[in-house]
Amino acid sequence: MSTLEYDGSFEGFLTAIFDCYAQKKTDVRIRNACASTTTLFGTNIRVRTDTEKSNRVWEGLKKRTTKEAARQFYCNFLSELPDFEDHLLEYARYVFASREDVSRDFSHPAVLRTAQVARMVGREKHRMEAFVRFQLSGEIYHASIHPDYNVLPLIGPHFKSRYADQRWFIWDEARHYGLLYDLEHLQVVHETPEETQADTARTSDYARLWKTYFQSTNITERRNMKLHVQHVPYRYWKYLCEKQPL
Amino acid sequence: MNYERITQKLSILADAAKYDVSCSSSGSKRSNPDKKLGDSSGMGICHSYTEDGRCVSLLKILLTNYCIFDCAYCVSRRSNDIQRAAFTVEEVVDLTINFYRRNYIEGLFLSSGIFKNADYTMERLVRVAKTLRLEHGFNGYIHLKTIPGASEELLREAGLYADRLSVNIEIPTDDGLKKLAPEKKRDEMTTPMQHISTGIVASKEERKVIRSAPAFAPAGLSSQMVIGATGESDLEIMQTADNLYQHYQLKRVYYSGYVPISNDQRLPGLGSPVPMLREHRLYQTDWLMRFYGFQMQEILHPEYRNLDLALDPKTGWALQNLHLFPVDVNRADREMLLRVPGIGHKSVDKIVAARRFRSLTFEHLQKMGVSMSRARYFLLCQDKNEVLRRAPGDRTQLRNVLIRQAHSKYRSALVQQGSLFDQADETTGLSATAVPDLHHLFADSL
Structure with a gap:
C-alpha cells in the first residue's frame, strides 16, 4: 500500500x-x-x-x-x-x-x-452561529470558539451579512486561526488583534443583563436538565456568558 | 444606562413574559442590503436553551406587567399582588440592539399587559418596532403581540414593522374563556386575526406584481392557547387549532401546558403537575396536520376524543388503521410513506431517492435512520424480513409491544399515572425483548 x-x-x-x-x-x-x-x-x-x-x-x-x-x-x-x-x-x-x-x-x-x-x-456550523458570544473591546466585537469540526470557513458569510456595520473577530482556539471582518472584507488571520487582548476579564453590563434575562425566562416548574444539556452540551459552556458565574 | 434599574425591570418583565411559548425566529426574508445591522433571511437560530429545555431565540419581554384585566390563568392579572414594572421605548430598543450585536438573540418578542386601554398599549408596542427599523436600521426579527381590541390602523402599522404578529386565543373553548377571563371576548381575538390574515394575503399578492411593495408581517400570524386549565378534551383543542389554520392561515398554533400559579378554585391548584407530555402529543398532532398530510379528523374524532399518551399520535393513528398496512417501502408513494410510524420527512427523502438505484432492504432503512423499532411492524422491504410479516395479533397486543419497545423519556411519568399498558396485556405475558410470533394480523393483506 x-x-x-x-x-x-x-x-x-x-x-x-x-x-x-x-x-x-x-x-x-x-x-x-x-x-x-x-x-x-x-x-x-x-x-x-x-x-x-x-x-x-x-x-x-x-x-x-x-x-x-x-x-x-x-x-x-x-x-x-x-x-x-x-x-x-x-x-x-x-x-x-x-x-x-x-x-x-x-x-x-x-x-x-x-x-x-x-x-x-x-x-456544528449552526451551533457556532448560535453560540458565538461577542464581547466589545474598544471598537471590535470579538469571540472565541472551540468547534468540533473546522467550521470557521462556513460561518463567515452568515456573520458578515448580519453584522455588516460592526467590526468583529472570531478566533478558533482549537485550530489557532481566526476570521476578521473590517467593515469591508473577511480575512483569515493567524494572530489575535491587539485590542481584543485587553480587558477580557471584565464582564460587560450587557453580558450580566443577558444572564439576568436567561435566568428570569426559565420556568422552574418545567425544569428538564437532560433536555437542557442535550441542546447545550457541556463542552460549549465555557464560551457562553449566561453559563458563567458573574 | 442605569444598570441596577434595568436589571430589576428585566428580571420582572422577562419573568412575566415567559409563559408565552413562541420563540420562532424563522420565516422572514428580511435581508441586509444596506450593510446595516441584522439579517433574518436565513433559518431561525436558537442561541441558548433554558434549564427547562426551551429554546431562547428572542429577547422575550413585556413592555409592562401593569394590567387592567383580571384573567385567572395569568400571573399579571390585576388582582395578583406582584411587583410591577414598565420599560420605556428607549430601554427596550437599547437592550435589543446591544443583545443582538453580541449575538445573544435573533431579535425581539414584545408583548404587554394592558394599561389604560388597548390602543394606548398597542401604540407603544408599535413605536418600539418602528424605532428599531427606522432609526437603527435593524433587520433582526421582531414578533409583536397584538392587544385584543386594538384598532385596525395600529394593526396595519404593526404589520409593516414586525416580522410576525400574534393574537392569543388564550383558552381553547368559549366556555372556558368565559369562566376564566370574563372580561375578554372571543371576537376581540378573531377580528384582529381576520384583519391581519387579510393583510398578509393582500401584501403577498401585491408583492407578486410590485416586488418593492412593503411586506406585511412576512413571517405570518401565530396564536397560543393554554391547555389543561379548563378540563377540555384533546379533540376540542385540536378543533380550535384546525379552525385557526383553516380560517386565518395561521403559521403556528402554540400549546402551553398550564403552569399552576394560584389557588383559584376555577383552576388546577398549586403543585399540580404541568401537563408536559400531553402538550408534547398535541404538538406532534399539530405537526402531522401541517407537514404529514393528515386531516385533524383522522387523528381525533368524537369516538376518540383524547390522544394516547403512551404512544405518538401517528402510531396511534396507524393502530386504528391497520388495514392500510404493511406498506411496501419500494413501491409506496411519498404520502403513504409519510404515514408510517417511525419514518419522517428526512427518511422519506432518502428512501425515494435511493430506491431508484436498488431495492431497499431492512438494513438499508436502519442505516438511513428510520426508527425500525416502530416502523418494522408496518413495512415490507426487499428482503421480506420475517419480523415484518409476523406482526403481533391484535391491536391491543401490538400497542403493548410498541410501548414496551419504546424507551420513552416519559416512561416514568406514565408509570406513575398507571396508564402505560392496557389491561389485556396482563394475560399475554410478553417479555420486553421478545419479538412476538403472531401471523394473522396482516393475513388479509399478504
Whole structure:
C-alpha cells in the first residue's frame, strides 16, 4: 500500500485524488502530511498541490453530481474526522465510475456516510452561529470558539451579512486561526488583534443583563436538565456568558 | 444606562413574559442590503436553551406587567399582588440592539399587559418596532403581540414593522374563556386575526406584481392557547387549532401546558403537575396536520376524543388503521410513506431517492435512520424480513409491544399515572425483548 501525503489544504487533497487516477493506483490511501504518522510498511509519496489538477477533480465532481453534493463533499473535508480521506476517495471513485448522478444513492455506504458527516458538520456550523458570544473591546466585537469540526470557513458569510456595520473577530482556539471582518472584507488571520487582548476579564453590563434575562425566562416548574444539556452540551459552556458565574 | 434599574425591570418583565411559548425566529426574508445591522433571511437560530429545555431565540419581554384585566390563568392579572414594572421605548430598543450585536438573540418578542386601554398599549408596542427599523436600521426579527381590541390602523402599522404578529386565543373553548377571563371576548381575538390574515394575503399578492411593495408581517400570524386549565378534551383543542389554520392561515398554533400559579378554585391548584407530555402529543398532532398530510379528523374524532399518551399520535393513528398496512417501502408513494410510524420527512427523502438505484432492504432503512423499532411492524422491504410479516395479533397486543419497545423519556411519568399498558396485556405475558410470533394480523393483506 502506498500513502499519498498532501499539505492539508483542500486543493492538496483534490490533487491527491487526481494523482490516484493519474498514477492508476488502487491500493492507496491519502493522508495529511502534517497529521500523519510514518507507516512501517509501504511507500509515502508527497503530493505537490496543483490547482489545475484540483480544479479538474472539483469541476468533475460538480459536473457529475450537484451543487449540494459538492457542498457535502467539502463539509466532509472540514470534518477532519479520522480516515475521512478514505471515505471521500471511495465516494469520488463511485461518482466517477457511474454514468448517472449517484449523489443521492443513500443505499451506497460511501454516499450515505458523506451525507451523514455533512449533516454533522452542518449541525456544528449552526451551533457556532448560535453560540458565538461577542464581547466589545474598544471598537471590535470579538469571540472565541472551540468547534468540533473546522467550521470557521462556513460561518463567515452568515456573520458578515448580519453584522455588516460592526467590526468583529472570531478566533478558533482549537485550530489557532481566526476570521476578521473590517467593515469591508473577511480575512483569515493567524494572530489575535491587539485590542481584543485587553480587558477580557471584565464582564460587560450587557453580558450580566443577558444572564439576568436567561435566568428570569426559565420556568422552574418545567425544569428538564437532560433536555437542557442535550441542546447545550457541556463542552460549549465555557464560551457562553449566561453559563458563567458573574 | 442605569444598570441596577434595568436589571430589576428585566428580571420582572422577562419573568412575566415567559409563559408565552413562541420563540420562532424563522420565516422572514428580511435581508441586509444596506450593510446595516441584522439579517433574518436565513433559518431561525436558537442561541441558548433554558434549564427547562426551551429554546431562547428572542429577547422575550413585556413592555409592562401593569394590567387592567383580571384573567385567572395569568400571573399579571390585576388582582395578583406582584411587583410591577414598565420599560420605556428607549430601554427596550437599547437592550435589543446591544443583545443582538453580541449575538445573544435573533431579535425581539414584545408583548404587554394592558394599561389604560388597548390602543394606548398597542401604540407603544408599535413605536418600539418602528424605532428599531427606522432609526437603527435593524433587520433582526421582531414578533409583536397584538392587544385584543386594538384598532385596525395600529394593526396595519404593526404589520409593516414586525416580522410576525400574534393574537392569543388564550383558552381553547368559549366556555372556558368565559369562566376564566370574563372580561375578554372571543371576537376581540378573531377580528384582529381576520384583519391581519387579510393583510398578509393582500401584501403577498401585491408583492407578486410590485416586488418593492412593503411586506406585511412576512413571517405570518401565530396564536397560543393554554391547555389543561379548563378540563377540555384533546379533540376540542385540536378543533380550535384546525379552525385557526383553516380560517386565518395561521403559521403556528402554540400549546402551553398550564403552569399552576394560584389557588383559584376555577383552576388546577398549586403543585399540580404541568401537563408536559400531553402538550408534547398535541404538538406532534399539530405537526402531522401541517407537514404529514393528515386531516385533524383522522387523528381525533368524537369516538376518540383524547390522544394516547403512551404512544405518538401517528402510531396511534396507524393502530386504528391497520388495514392500510404493511406498506411496501419500494413501491409506496411519498404520502403513504409519510404515514408510517417511525419514518419522517428526512427518511422519506432518502428512501425515494435511493430506491431508484436498488431495492431497499431492512438494513438499508436502519442505516438511513428510520426508527425500525416502530416502523418494522408496518413495512415490507426487499428482503421480506420475517419480523415484518409476523406482526403481533391484535391491536391491543401490538400497542403493548410498541410501548414496551419504546424507551420513552416519559416512561416514568406514565408509570406513575398507571396508564402505560392496557389491561389485556396482563394475560399475554410478553417479555420486553421478545419479538412476538403472531401471523394473522396482516393475513388479509399478504
